Amino acid sequence: MELTAPxxxxxxxxxxxxxxxxxxxxxxxxxxxxxxLLATLRWPFLWNSTPLGDEALYLKAFEAVLAGNxxxxxxxxxxxxxxxxxxxQLLDLLGSGGTLVVLRGLNLLGLALAxxxxxxxxxLSIGRxxxxxxxxxxxxxxxxxxxxxxxxxxxxxxxxxAGLFAWPRRPLLAGLLLGVSIALKPIAAAAIPILAVHRxxxxxxxxxxxxxxxxxxxxxxxxxxxxxxxxxLSQEMVPLAYARSxxxxxxFALFGIDLPRVALTLAAxxxxxxxxxxxxxxxxxxxxxxxxxxxxxxxxVWNHTLIVALPVQGLALAIVWHRLAExxxxxxxxxxxxxxxxxxxxxxGTTAGFDHLxxxxxxxxxxxxxxxxxxxxxxxxRFAGEG
Numbered sequence: 001m002e003l004t005a006p007x008x009x010x011x012x013x014x015x016x017x018x019x020x021x022x023x024x025x026x027x028x029x030x031x032x033x034x035x036x037l038l039a040t041l042r043w044p045f046l047w048n049s050t051p052l053g054d055e056a057l058y059l060k061a062f063e064a065v066l067a068g069n070x071x072x073x074x075x076x077x078x079x080x081x082x083x084x085x086x087x088x089q090l091l092d093l094l095g096s097g098g099t100l101v102v103l104r105g106l107n108l109l110g111l112a113l114a115x116x117x118x119x120x121x122x123x124l125s126i127g128r129x130x131x132x133x134x135x136x137x138x139x140x141x142x143x144x145x146x147x148x149x150x151x152x153x154x155x156x157x158x159x160x161x162a163g164l165f166a167w168p169r170r171p172l173l174a175g176l177l178l179g180v181s182i183a184l185k186p187i188a189a190a191a192i193p194i195l196a197v198h199r200x201x202x203x204x205x206x207x208x209x210x211x212x213x214x215x216x217x218x219x220x221x222x223x224x225x226x227x228x229x230x231x232x233l234s235q236e237m238v239p240l241a242y243a244r245s246x247x248x249x250x251x252f253a254l255f256g257i258d259l260p261r262v263a264l265t266l267a268a269x270x271x272x273x274x275x276x277x278x279x280x281x282x283x284x285x286x287x288x289x290x291x292x293x294x295x296x297x298x299x300x301v302w303n304h305t306l307i308v309a310l311p312v313q314g315l316a317l318a319i320v321w322h323r324l325a326e327x328x329x330x331x332x333x334x335x336x337x338x339x340x341x342x343x344x345x346x347x348x349g350t351t352a353g354f355d356h357l358x359x360x361x362x363x364x365x366x367x368x369x370x371x372x373x374x375x376x377x378x379x380x381x382r383f384a385g386e387g
């Protein structure tokens with residue numbers, strides 16, 4: 001089965017992407033750095049030397065490693081051992097203040113990169129794309145939540161998205177970026193098997209296989225030699241029925257089905273990998289497919305986790321904008337409203353308002369929040385073609 005986009009839409013998306021890709025590297029770098037700097041002005045608490053949320057957890061894990069103990073003695077630390085080992089070296093070298101500066105700097109760069117990648121297909125001049133993404137960055141509740149929490153996810157997501165964009169042209173770099181991202185926090189682990197088995201729409205040689213192989217090799221090289229991997233996998237999580245997450249794990253928990261998080265994640269990735277052979281995909285469609293899988297397979301999903309969906313949101317908005325000129329105007333405007341609402345829901349989605357409600361009511365809200373990213377990805381996938 002093949003899904004193809006209308007030729008006029010395909011050309012429009014490709015033209016927008018070509019304008020973005022034609023920018024010299026220093027302009028991409030400047031855009032990302034300016035976005036990161038702007039975030040520090042928008043959220044001045046980032047200049048505070050007090051650890052934010054998860055940063056305190058990270059520092060405790062780093063201290064445990066420096067003391068010769070396992071980071072998994074620290075309650076709530078579920079990250080791969082390489083993250084604790086690298087953080088311990090930073091802490092030893094720079095102290096807690098310098099370590100926080102590095103963590104926040106990396107997080108801001110990953111966040112800024114994710115937002116900049118969201119502009120690839122927008123039908124705007126480069127200057128207007130940057131202004132649009134500035135507005136989105138400053139207004140997003142998901143960004144505020146992630147930065148206030150001090151979670152490292154933005155950096156991880158930025159690396160993964162860069163890899164998913166780079167593989168058709170630079171498979172070595174893409175594999176390295178994906179591998180490092182997965183070794184530090186396996187949010188994008190599904191990308192490796194999906195990349196390996198999917199059927200590229202354009203002739204890609206073996207670049208998708210090379211990217212997947214390098215990503216797997218880098219992940220293994222960073223994880224396997226370091227003790228603690230088994231401890232990480234055996235860690236108990238917060239009871240998912242009460243965690244403020246909108247993931248499949250929590251949905252099953254609300255139905256009274258207690259499944260091991262690793263088992264459900266592996267099952268979702270396996271199913272997605274099998275489905276990836278169903279269609280030939282453009283690189284844009286592969287991105288949509290990977291992001292949808294990540295949103296469904298990740299054990300705990302917060303609105304800041306879904307920053308990974310930013311480029312797909314930009315693609316979906318670009319598609320619906322171009323489709324406004326086609327067919328029934330009222331229908332296309334309704335389409336724009338639905339996609340816009342979906343994008344807003346992804347950024348603003350939280351379970352804080354209904355965690356205390358009965359399980360059936362929670363399930364209804366959870367389905368609406370949890371499936372919105374997949375629905376936006378499905379829409380973009382349907383029309384992405386060669387964009």
